[in-house]
Amino acid sequence: MAGIYIHIPFCKQACHYCDFHFSTSLKKKEEMIAALKTEILLRKSEFANETVATIYFGGGTPSILSVSELDEIIQTVYENYAVVDNPEITVEANPDDLSFQTEKENIFEAYKAIGVNRLSIGVQSFFEEDLKLMNRAHNADEAMACIKEATQHFDNITIDLIYGIPNMSNERWLQNVQTALDFGIPHISSYALTVEPKTALDTFIKKGIVPEVEDEVAQAHFELLVAKLAENGFVHYELSNFGKEGFFSENNTAYWLGKKYIGIGPSAHSYDGVHRSWNVANNTKYIKAIQQNELPSEIETLSVTDRYNEAVMTGLRTIWGVSLTRVEQDFGTNYKKYLLQQAEKHIQNELLLLSAEEEDVILKTTAKGKFLADGLASDLFLLN
Amino acid sequence: MKHIRNFCIIAHIDHGKSTLADRLLDFTGSVTEREKQDQLLDSMDLERERGITIKSHAIQMEYIYKGETYVLNLIDTPGHVDFSYEVSRSIAACEGALLIVDAAQSIQAQTISNLYLALENDLEIIPVLNKVDLPSANPEEVTDDIVDLLGCDASDVIPASAKTGLGIEEILNAIIERIPAPKGTVDEPLQALIFDSVYNPFRGVETYFRVLNGEIKKNQKIKFMATGKTYNADEIGTLKLVQHPKQKISAGDVGYLITGIKDAREVKVGDTITDAADPTKNMISGFENVKPMVFAGIYPVDTEDYEELRASMEKLQLNDASLVFTPESSAALGFGFRCGFLGMLHLEIIQERLEREFDMTVITTVPNVSYHAFTKKNPDDIIIVNNPSDMPDPTIMDRVEEPFIKASIITKADFVGPVMSLCIEKRGQITNQTYLTPERVELNFDMPLAEIVFDFYDRLKTVSKGYASFDYSPIGMRASKLVRVDVLINAQSVDALSALIHADNAYNIGKKMCEKLRELIPRQQFDIPIQAAIGAKIISRETIKALRKDVTAKCYGGDISRKRKLLEKQKKGKKRMRQVGNVEIPQQAFMAVLKLND
Numbered sequence: 001m002a003g004i005y006i007h008i009p010f011c012k013q014a015c016h017y018c019d020f021h022f023s024t025s026l027k028k029k030e031e032m033i034a035a036l037k038t039e040i041l042l043r044k045s046e047f048a049n050e051t052v053a054t055i056y057f058g059g060g061t062p063s064i065l066s067v068s069e070l071d072e073i074i075q076t077v078y079e080n081y082a083v084v085d086n087p088e089i090t091v092e093a094n095p096d097d098l099s100f101q102t103e104k105e106n107i108f109e110a111y112k113a114i115g116v117n118r119l120s121i122g123v124q125s126f127f128e129e130d131l132k133l134m135n136r137a138h139n140a141d142e143a144m145a146c147i148k149e150a151t152q153h154f155d156n157i158t159i160d161l162i163y164g165i166p167n168m169s170n171e172r173w174l175q176n177v178q179t180a181l182d183f184g185i186p187h188i189s190s191y192a193l194t195v196e197p198k199t200a201l202d203t204f205i206k207k208g209i210v211p212e213v214e215d216e217v218a219q220a221h222f223e224l225l226v227a228k229l230a231e232n233g234f235v236h237y238e239l240s241n242f243g244k245e246g247f248f249s250e251n252n253t254a255y256w257l258g259k260k261y262i263g264i265g266p267s268a269h270s271y272d273g274v275h276r277s278w279n280v281a282n283n284t285k286y287i288k289a290i291q292q293n294e295l296p297s298e299i300e301t302l303s304v305t306d307r308y309n310e311a312v313m314t315g316l317r318t319i320w321g322v323s324l325t326r327v328e329q330d331f332g333t334n335y336k337k338y339l340l341q342q343a344e345k346h347i348q349n350e351l352l353l354l355s356a357e358e359e360d361v362i363l364k365t366t367a368k369g370k371f372l373a374d375g376l377a378s379d380l381f382l383l384n
Numbered sequence: 385m386k387h388i389r390n391f392c393i394i395a396h397i398d399h400g401k402s403t404l405a406d407r408l409l410d411f412t413g414s415v416t417e418r419e420k421q422d423q424l425l426d427s428m429d430l431e432r433e434r435g436i437t438i439k440s441h442a443i444q445m446e447y448i449y450k451g452e453t454y455v456l457n458l459i460d461t462p463g464h465v466d467f468s469y470e471v472s473r474s475i476a477a478c479e480g481a482l483l484i485v486d487a488a489q490s491i492q493a494q495t496i497s498n499l500y501l502a503l504e505n506d507l508e509i510i511p512v513l514n515k516v517d518l519p520s521a522n523p524e525e526v527t528d529d530i531v532d533l534l535g536c537d538a539s540d541v542i543p544a545s546a547k548t549g550l551g552i553e554e555i556l557n558a559i560i561e562r563i564p565a566p567k568g569t570v571d572e573p574l575q576a577l578i579f580d581s582v583y584n585p586f587r588g589v590e591t592y593f594r595v596l597n598g599e600i601k602k603n604q605k606i607k608f609m610a611t612g613k614t615y616n617a618d619e620i621g622t623l624k625l626v627q628h629p630k631q632k633i634s635a636g637d638v639g640y641l642i643t644g645i646k647d648a649r650e651v652k653v654g655d656t657i658t659d660a661a662d663p664t665k666n667m668i669s670g671f672e673n674v675k676p677m678v679f680a681g682i683y684p685v686d687t688e689d690y691e692e693l694r695a696s697m698e699k700l701q702l703n704d705a706s707l708v709f710t711p712e713s714s715a716a717l718g719f720g721f722r723c724g725f726l727g728m729l730h731l732e733i734i735q736e737r738l739e740r741e742f743d744m745t746v747i748t749t750v751p752n753v754s755y756h757a758f759t760k761k762n763p764d765d766i767i768i769v770n771n772p773s774d775m776p777d778p779t780i781m782d783r784v785e786e787p788f789i790k791a792s793i794i795t796k797a798d799f800v801g802p803v804m805s806l807c808i809e810k811r812g813q814i815t816n817q818t819y820l821t822p823e824r825v826e827l828n829f830d831m832p833l834a835e836i837v838f839d840f841y842d843r844l845k846t847v848s849k850g851y852a853s854f855d856y857s858p859i860g861m862r863a864s865k866l867v868r869v870d871v872l873i874n875a876q877s878v879d880a881l882s883a884l885i886h887a888d889n890a891y892n893i894g895k896k897m898c899e900k901l902r903e904l905i906p907r908q909q910f911d912i913p914i915q916a917a918i919g920a921k922i923i924s925r926e927t928i929k930a931l932r933k934d935v936t937a938k939c940y941g942g943d944i945s946r947k948r949k950l951l952e953k954q955k956k957g958k959k960r961m962r963q964v965g966n967v968e969i970p971q972q973a974f975m976a977v978l979k980l981n982d
């Protein structure tokens with residue numbers, strides 16, 4: 001089973017915190033769609049022996065494309081790849097794109113009609129103040145209205161919520177979570193606001209226009225979120241992802257479990273089990289290369305140690321943890337020994353734990369260790 | 385012999401000695417076009433990167449003057465005070481010295497100290513006014529300064545530029561005309577001075593010597609008089625850019641000797657080489673042993689590397705006989721070595737050479753000077769304290785003495801105030817103040833050496849806006865009032881951070897050390913208290929707050945490579961840390977504690 005990720009590199013406006021690849025000019029939209037379809041075609045041999053189980057439109061803002069444009073791309077996948085019955089097809093959408101309705105056509109029904117069965121809605125917050133600070137394209141009313149309507153048509157909805165926003169009180173944060181619960185949303189992806197270098201947010205904070213983002217606040221919000229969602233029957237299956245049973249993101253889970261995926265579009269990443277590759281993060285260069293039937297990508301071959309490090313890094317983020325049996329099988333006994341030896345100190349400090357599960361032993365983060373998962377992972381790394 | 389000239393180039397740091405040597409080598413055709421490069425004689429990587437000379441370097445040139453060929457033996461010397469012993473050795477092999485003075489900076493502290501070294505040895509001084517090409521050069525004034533200092537005539541000062549090549553011919557001519565040819569006779573028994581030695585991993589120790597009387601021949605049976613050992617002179621020759629083997633080297637000349645000695649300690653610089661069968665009656669008085677000024681512990685970051693560290697230090701010592709070390713152990717760091725250095729620059733260089741030449745990442749503990757302690761029970765027996773933990777308990781102590789230096793600082797008149805208050809804060813006592821010119825002042829202080837180790841250079845630079853030069857020489861031990869300030873990290877005393885500090889400053893420095901460590905130790909998964917204590921009394925406390933978030937809890941697509949690389953980098957950083965108790969302390973924190981005012 002494998003996944004296809006399709007990157008739609010356009011946004012209406014730039015959110016202040018964002019360092020993803022996108023353009024706010026739609027001039028090259030047509031050419032881009034053509035190029036995406038060509039790349040899908042060009043790379044079909046890579047999945048000659050694979051069946052596609054998930055198709056994921058990410059961005060940027062996929063909902064900038066019309067329904068028929070999305071449909072064309074989906075059709076191209078079907079024409080060139082073996083696809084399972086009922087694949088998970090996700091579209092990331094922003095509330096402002098989902099609010100337009102005509103009497104005749106409802107956007108949600110239109111998505112359903114082309115096979116989209118999962119919506120990922122970039123709400124981020126239900127509060128005007130937060131949305132303004134982050135320069136989101138939608139307002140609070142649109143966020144509410146859109147979710148209300150979406151739940152009438154889709155069961156499988158996930159929304160994004162950002163915490164740790166400057167000036168966001170614990171109460172306000174909890175209200176955001178509560179609103180999502182009140183709508184009956186079965187999956188939430190929740191991220192800490194992260195100040196990436198050279199973003200507008202970074203500049204504003206340096207100039208003192210926006211207050212600092214504080215780790216203590218983020219940590220408090222994270223703990224509130226974890227507790228609240230647990231009370232409401234969500235499984236915290238990945239650091240930033242919470243879902244009710246049956247609603248985990250198949251596509252994203254594949255990344256963390258080391259499954260294969262092809263990433264289509266500028267800046268998209270691919271993994272075939274041994275190699276990682278990534279396309280150029282530039283729309284013009286991407287289109288130009290694809291037009292000449294060339295893949296504008298860089299490729300890296302993972303060494304055994306690289307793969308071990310990745311397994312540790314991604315494993316610690318999930319409830320599935322790092323399976324010692326798999327480490328031994330995939331990398332050898334020495335790796336397993338090394339892992340345990342490095343983990344010892346953190347197990348003593350109750351940041352990591354070993355749990356016995358069906359003849360296997362799994363290394364996981366404890367509740368206390370979760371928010372330190374990267375630092376813990378790097379301690380367990382082996383250097384080439 | 386009347387066609388030989390032996391001279392060295394001396395100056396304050398950076399006044400252009402090595403660059404001037406380049407020009408002399410060019411002008412005399414001693415290097416080919418292909419061999420040319422800036423500061424050619426600075427052959428160590430570290431010298432080239434830092435742009436400073438660490439070791440003296442001897443080289444021979446030939447020069448035709450008025451139709452006659454002369455042999456010129458040049459020795460380029462370092463300017464930094466830590467390496468002034470290199471200068472004194474070089475001087476002993478010469479009859480003359482080029483005293484280089486930067487035309488923009490004029491006379492500085494090491495100009496004076498190196499000049500005095502040369503005068504003590506009766507060297508003929510040729511003053512060279514260098515860098516006259518600089519827009520900021522002040523040739524008239526600086527010439528006056530030189531005339532005042534040397535009591536020479538303005539016409540004796542040669543204006544030059546090692547950059548443009550101006551004045552090089554005049555310098556060469558002056559070397560021949562003004563510097564006396566060596567004295568000595570070929571018919572006497574061999575008497576040669578060892579003025580340097582270099583370790584070559586393939587050929588063993590190369591000994592550099594100056595023949596005073598007699599001659600040394602290939603395969604001669606020779607004797608080193610101080611050590612009493614005899615050897616066969618397997619190879620002798622002169623030092624060009626590459627070595628030129630010769631059959632013999634006669635009185636007045638300089639050369640190298642290879643005897644198959646593998647242990648650099650067998651060759652004592654300052655020793656006399658003579659003939660084993662027919663020894664000279666006049667042993668040269670030799671040099672005082674170089675004494676380390678500063679001591680610090682050196683420990684491997686990874687305890688498992690102890691043996692490898694020892695091997696590396698031994699090899700380094702072959703190259704640098706001024707490095708001394710003895711094994712020691714620390715409760716916090718395990719096994720390591722207590723090392724003696726010539727000064728803080730020397731310490732830094734050793735640490736860097738271990739890292740780059742031997743791939744050894746080490747922790748250097750807080751440096752200290754060497755104290756003399758006396759107990760009540762045996763008030764006349766000196767206990768030498770090179771490590772804070774060797775200091776006897778205050779209850780049994782009679783008294784302590786610490787080394788003092790005579791400091792000489794040359795600065796602009798504008799900065800006399802700030803420089804003086806810095807030196808007084810550093811427990812200095814002013815002994816002299818001389819206006820060299822209306823704008824330039826020489827200040828002399830008696831000061832504890834320990835105060836130089838703690839953060840003196842940087843502060844002097846700051847208070848004088850860079851316009852101060854500093855030189856010092858030891859003047860003996862004086863009574864002192866010392867306490868040991870201990871540092872506790874997470875309630876555990878870390879001996880490698882202990883420092884002996886004058887009682888009056890202990891509180892203040894303890895506080896600053898805690899603040900500095902709070903900055904330098906990265907946040908960890910728990911709160912870390914940092915305390916400074918004198919005995920059982922806590923004098924200062926800071927807390928490093930626990931790390932709350934160490935994870936990218938942000939949305940990311942499949943970009944796992946970038947994240948992995950990020951964490952790999954983090955891991956590399958951690959490998960340079962040392963775990964003490966529960967706490968990871970970065971390698972550089974141990975030393976940086978000294979830079980309290982950054």
Ligand SMILES: Nc1nc2c(ncn2[C@@H]2O[C@H](COP(=O)(O)OP(=O)(O)OP(=O)(O)O)[C@@H](O)[C@H]2O)c(=O)[nH]1
Pocket residue numbers: 395396397398399400401402403404423435436437438461462463464514515516517518544545546547548
């Ligand atoms: N403009 C100008 N620069 C010079 C001249 N002579 C040397 N320099 C520069 O001054 C700096 C120091 O030169 P060095 O020859 O390394 O000085 P040094 O006296 O050997 O220094 P140490 O050995 O460290 O004491 C270098 O950047 C040289 O390029 C000169 O005549 N004119």
Ligand code: SF4
Pocket residue numbers: 010011012013014015018019020022059060061094122
């Ligand atoms: S919509 Fe998404 S991709 Fe576009 S700028 Fe905002 S956060 Fe970035």
Ligand SMILES: [Mg+2]
Pocket residue numbers: 401402403426436437460461462463
């Ligand atoms: Mg030099």
